[in-house]
Amino acid sequence: MEPGISIASRPERALPIRVNTFGRYAQGLYGERVHKIAINAGFTCPNRDGSKGWGGCTFCNNRSFSPNEHRSMHAIVEQVNSGRAVVRRRTGARRLIAYFQAYTNTYADIERLRALYDEALAQPDVIGIAIGTRPDCVPTEVLDLLAEYRYRGFEVWLELGLQSAFDHTLARVNRGHGFAEYRDAVYRARARGLPICTHLIIGLPGETGAHARMSLQHVLELGVEGLKLHPLHVVKNTLLAKQWRQGEYRPLTMQYYAETVCDLIELTPPQVVFHRLTGTAPADLLLAPDWCAHKWQVINAIQCELLQRGTHQGWRAPPFGGPVMNRRVELVCPAGGPAALRAAVDHGADAVYTGFRDGTNARNFPGLNFDTDELAQAVDYAHARNTKVLLALNIYPTPERWPAAVSALERAAELAVDAVILADPGLLHYATQQLPGLRLHLSVQGSATNRHAIDYYHELFGIRRVVLPRVLSLAQVSHLAEQSAVEIEVFGFGSLCVMVEGRCALSSFVTGESPNQHGICSPARAVRWEETPTGRQSRLNNVLIDHFSTGEAAGYPTLCKGRFLVGDRVFHAIEEPTGLNVLEILPELVNAGVAAIKVEGRQRSPAYVAQVTRTLRQALDTCLADPQRFRVREEWQECLQQLAEGHTQTLGAYSRPWQ
Amino acid sequence: MRLALGPLLYYWDRESIFDFYKSIQDTAVDIVYLGEVVCGKRRTMRLPDWLQIGEELAAAGKEVVLSTLALIEAESELATLRKICANGRFPVEANDMAAVYALAKLKQPFIGGPHLNIYNPEALAMLACSGARRWTIPVEMSASTLAAIQAQRPAQIETEVFALGRLPLAFSARCFTARAHGHGKDDCGFVCAQYPEGLPLYTQEKEPFLILNGIQTQSASLYSLVEHLEELEQLEVDVVRVSPFPGQMAEIIELLHAAVMDTAKAEKTAAAIQEHLTLPVNDGYWRGRPGIGGT
Numbered sequence: 001m002e003p004g005i006s007i008a009s010r011p012e013r014a015l016p017i018r019v020n021t022f023g024r025y026a027q028g029l030y031g032e033r034v035h036k037i038a039i040n041a042g043f044t045c046p047n048r049d050g051s052k053g054w055g056g057c058t059f060c061n062n063r064s065f066s067p068n069e070h071r072s073m074h075a076i077v078e079q080v081n082s083g084r085a086v087v088r089r090r091t092g093a094r095r096l097i098a099y100f101q102a103y104t105n106t107y108a109d110i111e112r113l114r115a116l117y118d119e120a121l122a123q124p125d126v127i128g129i130a131i132g133t134r135p136d137c138v139p140t141e142v143l144d145l146l147a148e149y150r151y152r153g154f155e156v157w158l159e160l161g162l163q164s165a166f167d168h169t170l171a172r173v174n175r176g177h178g179f180a181e182y183r184d185a186v187y188r189a190r191a192r193g194l195p196i197c198t199h200l201i202i203g204l205p206g207e208t209g210a211h212a213r214m215s216l217q218h219v220l221e222l223g224v225e226g227l228k229l230h231p232l233h234v235v236k237n238t239l240l241a242k243q244w245r246q247g248e249y250r251p252l253t254m255q256y257y258a259e260t261v262c263d264l265i266e267l268t269p270p271q272v273v274f275h276r277l278t279g280t281a282p283a284d285l286l287l288a289p290d291w292c293a294h295k296w297q298v299i300n301a302i303q304c305e306l307l308q309r310g311t312h313q314g315w316r317a318p319p320f321g322g323p324v325m326n327r328r329v330e331l332v333c334p335a336g337g338p339a340a341l342r343a344a345v346d347h348g349a350d351a352v353y354t355g356f357r358d359g360t361n362a363r364n365f366p367g368l369n370f371d372t373d374e375l376a377q378a379v380d381y382a383h384a385r386n387t388k389v390l391l392a393l394n395i396y397p398t399p400e401r402w403p404a405a406v407s408a409l410e411r412a413a414e415l416a417v418d419a420v421i422l423a424d425p426g427l428l429h430y431a432t433q434q435l436p437g438l439r440l441h442l443s444v445q446g447s448a449t450n451r452h453a454i455d456y457y458h459e460l461f462g463i464r465r466v467v468l469p470r471v472l473s474l475a476q477v478s479h480l481a482e483q484s485a486v487e488i489e490v491f492g493f494g495s496l497c498v499m500v501e502g503r504c505a506l507s508s509f510v511t512g513e514s515p516n517q518h519g520i521c522s523p524a525r526a527v528r529w530e531e532t533p534t535g536r537q538s539r540l541n542n543v544l545i546d547h548f549s550t551g552e553a554a555g556y557p558t559l560c561k562g563r564f565l566v567g568d569r570v571f572h573a574i575e576e577p578t579g580l581n582v583l584e585i586l587p588e589l590v591n592a593g594v595a596a597i598k599v600e601g602r603q604r605s606p607a608y609v610a611q612v613t614r615t616l617r618q619a620l621d622t623c624l625a626d627p628q629r630f631r632v633r634e635e636w637q638e639c640l641q642q643l644a645e646g647h648t649q650t651l652g653a654y655s656r657p658w659q
Numbered sequence: 660m661r662l663a664l665g666p667l668l669y670y671w672d673r674e675s676i677f678d679f680y681k682s683i684q685d686t687a688v689d690i691v692y693l694g695e696v697v698c699g700k701r702r703t704m705r706l707p708d709w710l711q712i713g714e715e716l717a718a719a720g721k722e723v724v725l726s727t728l729a730l731i732e733a734e735s736e737l738a739t740l741r742k743i744c745a746n747g748r749f750p751v752e753a754n755d756m757a758a759v760y761a762l763a764k765l766k767q768p769f770i771g772g773p774h775l776n777i778y779n780p781e782a783l784a785m786l787a788c789s790g791a792r793r794w795t796i797p798v799e800m801s802a803s804t805l806a807a808i809q810a811q812r813p814a815q816i817e818t819e820v821f822a823l824g825r826l827p828l829a830f831s832a833r834c835f836t837a838r839a840h841g842h843g844k845d846d847c848g849f850v851c852a853q854y855p856e857g858l859p860l861y862t863q864e865k866e867p868f869l870i871l872n873g874i875q876t877q878s879a880s881l882y883s884l885v886e887h888l889e890e891l892e893q894l895e896v897d898v899v900r901v902s903p904f905p906g907q908m909a910e911i912i913e914l915l916h917a918a919v920m921d922t923a924k925a926e927k928t929a930a931a932i933q934e935h936l937t938l939p940v941n942d943g944y945w946r947g948r949p950g951i952g953g954t
Contacts, residue, residue: 029764031741127766151788153763396778398800399807426781447776450731452740452757459760460785471832476732499876500730502776504829505799506869509878509950512943514799516776537863541949544862560829564868565861566839573860573871574835653832659844 015277015303018312019265022226025273026095033093034155036130037083038101039076041116045103046137046176053176057163058239059201059232061285076116080123097155098123099130106133106142114145121154128155130197135160135182138189147192147432150459157226157275158194160185163201165215172205174239179218186222191436193462195485197226197275202260203252204232205243209260216264220272225485227272229264230279231257231298234287241287251289258301262309265302270314271485277302329590329597331620332390332489333613336368336602341378343610344387348617351388353421354378355519355602359401360408361392362445363602364519372411379415388418392602394443395519396424406430413438421467422446423502428461441465441489445515447502451483458486465489465595469501474585474654478592487595492582493612494600495645496652498560498575506559511541522558529554538562555646579644580652583619583636587627608643615639660892660919663690664912665824665902666726666752668872670701670851673708680712682909684719687916690898691716692752694726694743696772698834698873699736700847706742713749729754729774730830730874753791763789773798773821774830780811793817793898798826798882801947802890809894817897823885823915824902825857825870825938826878826950835871844874856905867939878950883940885932888918888925904938911935 016024026034045060046052080098087093098120106113117129131146138158150156160182164170167178182198189196198219202212219227231252234244243249252260261277268274278298280286286293306312333349335341344352355361357369370378375391382389391412397405405427412420413435420438422428423445431438444467448454457463465487468477481488499506501515508514511526526541535549538557545562548554555561555577564573582589582597589597597620599612615636623630641647653659664683667676683691693709693716695701713723725743728736737757744751744761753759754772762769771794777783778797786794796805798821809818836858837847851858857870859879867879881904884891891899899919901912911932918928933940943952 029761031738031745127764151785153766153788153790155764396776396782398778398804399780399811400804402779402781423776424778424782425785426779426783429781429785446756448756450733450737450755450757452737452760453731453755456756456760456763456789460789471730472732473832479734498833499829499831503729503774505797505826505950506829506876508799508944509826509828512947512949516797517778517799541951543868543951544864544866547863563863565863565865566858566871569839570863573839574831574876575833656845657843659832659834 015299018303018306019274019277020270020272020313022273022275030095030127032095033091034095034097034127035087035091035093036097036099037080037087039079039083039098039120040102041076041100041105043100043103043105043107045134046107047134047174048103052136053174055174055239057175058173058205058243059234061235061237076119077123080120080126084125094125095127096123096125097128097130097157098126099132101132104133104137105131106137106139110139110141110145113142117145117149121149128157130157130159132159132161132199134177135162135185136177138185140188143189143192143194146194150193156194157197158189159197159199159226159228159275161199162215162219163199164204164207164211165218166207166211169204169207169211183222186224190223191462192432193459195225195459197228197273198224199228199230200264201230201232202257205240205249209256209263212260213263213267216267220268224272226275227264227268228276229261229274230276231289231292233279233281233289233292235281235285236287244288254289254291254298254301258298258305261302262305262311265306265313266309266311266315267317268313269317271483272313274313328624329594329620330388331613331616332596332598334494334599334602334604334609335378336363336365336604337606338370338374338378339606340602340604340609342381343606344613345382345385347610347613349387349613351390351418351596352382353390353392353598353602355392356408356411358404358408359519360395360397360405362394362443362515362519363392364395365524365603368603372415375411375417376415379417390419390421390441391417392421392443393427394421394423394445396445396516397427398517401517402426409435419465425460428457428463432461439464441467443467444469444491445502447500449500451480454480454484454486467491467598470497470580471500471653473656473659474588474592477589477594477654481593488593489596489598490582490589490594491580491600492589492597493616493640494580495558496575496578496580496650510543510559522556527557576648577646578648578650579646581640581644581649582651582654583632583640585651585654586619586623586632587630590623590627611639612643660888660896660922661689661898662687662912662916662919663819663898663900664688664692664908665821665900666692666694666696667903668697668827668875668877669855669857669903670698670703670849670873671855672852673703675855676704677712679903679908680716683912684716684721686909686912688721688901688912690722690724692724692726696726696729696754697830697875698851699728699731699733699739700844701849701851701873706739706746710746710748717749723749724752724770725749726752726772727754727758729772729827730832731755731757732832759786759789759791766790768792770819771795773827778804780808780813783808783816784813787813787816791816793819795819795821795900798828799944799950802887802894802945803947805896806894818895819898819900820884820891820896821882821902822888822891822899823883823911824881824900824904826882826944827875827902828869828878828950829876831874831876834874835876836873839871878941880939880941880951880953881936882944882950883929883932883936883942884945885915885918885925885929887942887945889922892922906937907935
């Protein structure tokens with residue numbers, strides 16, 4: 001038992017330690033309690049009025065899901081007001097989410113829905129809406145409307161009643177939809193960055209705990225942000241009640257329910273939010289099981305079961321839980337041109353990243369990158385060899401460069417690249433509006449170094465992956481990988497950027513061209529080498545970056561890697577010319593659950609790309625096969641040492657002492 | 660145009676900070692940004708201290724804004740951020756998308772700081788959607804780019820320009836002041852407190868180049884748009900920001916205020932301000948050239 005916590009008396013205090021409850025999620029986000037109030041907007045259900053089916057689900061007497069039905073005849077404003085008063089008296093919560101619960105809350109024309117939702121959101125203290133509906137009843141314009149509320153900063157949850165992933169069970173309870181409709185709704189909602197809370201019922205006719213666990217796996221594979229679990233209860237005036245009376249349906253015991261819920265909690269990745277772990281029905285309607293009437297007893301049973309097992313949410317989740325591209329760690333390699341692309345693909349990259357030759361990406365170097373035809377061929381080459389192609393389009397376009405950036409984005413989508421890597425919120429928005437379905441990765445230039453920043457891009461634009469700036473420690477990377485709803489990509493090898501990417505204007509300060517606006521740092525055209533009696537010196541737009549004594553190896557004058565005078569010392573005051581190499585901590589990165597490891601260096605030669613890719617492929621495969629017994633091999637280290645900038649290597653910010 | 664005093668970027672002791680903002684009360688500045696933007700480890704000033712200074716400045720008729728960190732990594736920094744965002748008294752300047760996220764969730768209208776990387780009207784519209792009522796242009800933005808954005812600026816969002824001060828050029832995980840002292844960031848010993856005006860970095864030819872200020876790198880020279888105030892006004896800029904730098908800030912604010920009030924005479928005031936400045940100036944960014952270049 002956790003020290004200092006009395007489970008028996010305050011189960012609601014102990015639960016959030018082991019489970020990412022909605023309360024814990026809201027507290028983390030808003031710093032205070034947030035409560036949902038149920039709204040009945042007078043909808044019906046397409047499974048009742050004949051448009052999808054007649055009679056509804058066999059277990060449904062909707063009054064049993066709507067504890068406050070007496071409020072349903074009132075306007076939304078009155079329902080919010082009376083709900084607010086109750087919530088504040090009982091829990092002290094000041095922030096509210098209007099939960100459109102009863103029946104199918106997207107079953108009306110869009111203008112009526114907008115009016116209803118707007119009315120709820122206009123009420124004081126209401127910070128968001130949760131919309132309960134069926135997976136076969138979420139028209140795209142409704143999803144667009146919900147996405148619009150998210151743009152405006154509201155908390156929005158789309159609650160999809162799936163109940164089971166088994167089509168034969170769904171048919172048996174006359175649900176009127178199958179898993180395919182759910183999958184379709186999830187894809188369309190995800191494309192708009194809408195968080196989904198999926199409802200599952202435990203104990204449906206013909207189902208056991210094993211069915212619930214498999215349903216959960218199907219839901220997790222598609223990706224989900226929230227879950228609601230309910231026991232199936234038998235209520236009056238339903239077909240299920242008749243079946244129960246005739247002995248055709250036997251309800252679960254409370255212990256069996258609690259055990260199954262704990263199984264599901266253990267299998268669910270830690271970042272998924274549990275909105276509910278059980279449900280109750282009004283006493284005058286409930287027939288069986290009788291324990292359903294006592295919510296806290298059920299919660300208590302779940303809590304005790306978790307404590308006895310000594311487990312918590314995510315205990316048995318797959319190592320790279322959440323909506324991942326595939327369940328392994330991808331090796332993402334640089335392709336500055338067609339030859340380098342072939343080198344990366346041939347030597348074992350899982351994905352290559354490229355850019356157009358139009359100044360729209362962060363390696364705007366002369367002679368690098370692809371034109372449209374070259375990229376089309378490159379995509380064919382890579383796809384034929386089962387390698388993904390990611391396209392970097394990570395400048396922040398000024399109005400002057402906007403048309404070029406948009407054109408690049410559209411061409412990338414046409415060429416069916418596997419994802420585009422963007423940084424600019426304007427371009428991200430354009431992609432979500434004009435090119436839905438295009439997979440979006442947030443570039444390292446997006447400077448997202450914490451979970452709220454990642455959440456911002458995820459919720460607004462539905463990004464699926466974030467490339468982390470090279471400023472976080474290993475512990476911080478692990479924390480983000482655990483907390484984040486999107487995949488995490490980290491830099492593993494190559495030149496080291498000492499500044500937060502996207503937050504450095506040193507290059508434009510000296511040369512007029514910056515990574516943000518022009519996709520370049522310390523451009524070669526601004527470099528001047530000079531021979532002096534005491535050695536060589538390098539200048540960047542006339543500013544002296546370094547002086548090398550005779551015989552000393554002279555490196556490229558990247559301006560943060562020069563030697564400067566601070567106090568009375570001349571030294572590498574910002575950073576040495578050194579390369580990043582994470583081989584040493586590969587098992588930690590793998591165990592942390594990062595989705596991809598990236599190699600820097602689109603400006604490098606095909607031979608370099610081949611060697612680095614081959615070496616890292618071997619290392620990563622060895623590590624993935626058995627992370628616990630992974631040892632860095634000498635030949636890998638020797639090869640990478642030869643190739644590293646300045647022939648020296650560092651763990652960079654992953655290691656605290658470096659910072 | 661209104662005049663804003665940007666957040667204090669150096670690490671001073673409490674008394675000096677309280678004294679400094681007392682001296683600001685009687686100046687003509689309209690808006691004052693308060694709070695720590697550079698380093699989450701600097702903790703001599705807590706939120707209640709900033710709120711106290713804020714109340715005093717508000718009583719003196721200033722619009723007060725609470726600034727937030729530009730680089731947020733730790734959960735503790737996020738917790739502080741959420742506290743600032745939920746302060747309930749003063750609006751907040753977001754310097755990271757984490758702040759934008761937190762403020763949008765709280766439905767608090769906010770000010771976008773210079774580190775948010777807004778480079779086009781489409782991105783600005785997204786920021787406005789999230790609740791920004793003012794944005795600050797990135798320091799490297801040129802006049803012609805700003806003109807193009809202003810032409811398509813969403814309604815009801817004000818534009819602020821960093822117009823006088825050392826350029827905040829870069830942030831890093833690494834503390835460069837600690838590095839110069841041979842320390843790591845984890846045991847920095849708060850050496851940045853020894854440099855109330857930052858630690859100068861020179862080229863090997865002894866040319867002043869950059870200023871190391873903890874994890875931040877600034878320009879050694881001052882960015883000054885004093886000569887361009889008339890152009891700022893034509894571009895419908897709403898707020899002009901001066902960032903605290905070594906020198907007689909109160910006097911400089913008075914001169915700058917006079918210049919802002921009567922931009923036609925800005926050239927004359929520029930000369931007067933120049934006399935008060937002990938540092939060389941640059942305006943290359945505004946002209947679409949390397950930032951280091953001067954007039």
